[in-house]
Amino acid sequence: MGGCGPGGAFPIGLVVGILPGAGADVSAWVCYNEAKRISKHPEKFGRGAIDGLAAAEIGKNTECGGAMIPMFTLGIPGSTSSAILLGALIMYGLVPGRELFTKHGIITYTVILGFIFANILMAVIGMLISRYIVNVTALDFRILAPVIITIAVIGSYALGNNMYDVWVMLIFGLLGYFMMKYGFHPAAMALGLILGPMAEKGFWQSLDLATGSVVTYFLTRPISVIMIILIIATLVAPFVMEKRSSQGRVTT
Numbered sequence: 001m002g003g004c005g006p007g008g009a010f011p012i013g014l015v016v017g018i019l020p021g022a023g024a025d026v027s028a029w030v031c032y033n034e035a036k037r038i039s040k041h042p043e044k045f046g047r048g049a050i051d052g053l054a055a056a057e058i059g060k061n062t063e064c065g066g067a068m069i070p071m072f073t074l075g076i077p078g079s080t081s082s083a084i085l086l087g088a089l090i091m092y093g094l095v096p097g098r099e100l101f102t103k104h105g106i107i108t109y110t111v112i113l114g115f116i117f118a119n120i121l122m123a124v125i126g127m128l129i130s131r132y133i134v135n136v137t138a139l140d141f142r143i144l145a146p147v148i149i150t151i152a153v154i155g156s157y158a159l160g161n162n163m164y165d166v167w168v169m170l171i172f173g174l175l176g177y178f179m180m181k182y183g184f185h186p187a188a189m190a191l192g193l194i195l196g197p198m199a200e201k202g203f204w205q206s207l208d209l210a211t212g213s214v215v216t217y218f219l220t221r222p223i224s225v226i227m228i229i230l231i232i233a234t235l236v237a238p239f240v241m242e243k244r245s246s247q248g249r250v251t252t
Contacts, residue, residue, distance in 0.1 A: 013059035017066020024060040031059030046180075061122075065115055072096055072108060 016027040035055035036045040067082040075096035077083035156169040210217035
């Protein structure tokens with residue numbers, strides 16, 4: 001894969017999985033974006049490019065293992081599935097931390113070995129059934145579209161057993177359609193919807209912890225200063241790269 005293949009999506013998915021609350025959606029979008037950014041043919045993305053599909057799937061599956069690291073060691077779930085597993089462990093008196101690897105090591109290492117064998121089986125089964133599953137892509141869109149819409153409506157209704165969630169799904173579906181039609185990539189909005197509540201919760205926690213000005217509080221903490229610098233660098237980097245590429249085209 002160009003750029004974010006198995007060697008690139010794997011560590012990205014692992015790191016995103018370690019981050020508490022990020023989840024598989026964030027990992028998939030980040031890996032997809034990196035694959036598109038580094039690819040020699042980014043115009044093919046969004047049209048079924050194998051690089052984007054593989055990067056997103058690798059990142060999504062790698063996230064599962066990464067989410068277990070903070071869960072087993074610190075008791076901080078990195079995803080919804082790891083939070084459920086954490087609750088099950090606590091119900092049986094297994095508290096995450098050092099004892100989980102010493103006193104109850106047999107359970108912990110069984111789970112780790114289970115992940116290894118599960119990934120091997122997924123690869124084997126995937127290769128065996130891929131030649132048959134690929135036939136789904138040959139189905140007429142007039143058949144696929146009603147099925148996808150029906151599943152989306154049922155899933156939205158099942159969230160809270162009310163029609164409000166269905167209307168929200170329909171409204172944002174139309175918004176996503178117009179965004180793609182006019183060249184706005186929906187990934188940014190998807191990540192915003194996922195990370196927005198987490199950022200808001202963290203901001204309110206910072207306001208409670210700050211004794212004086214919240215700006216001073218952020219600028220006097222090494223971790224927050226590093227994060228601010230990284231955010232600014234991320235925002236400025238595309239403009240710098242675009243300017244350098246345009247200067248290179250002019251000189252040639």
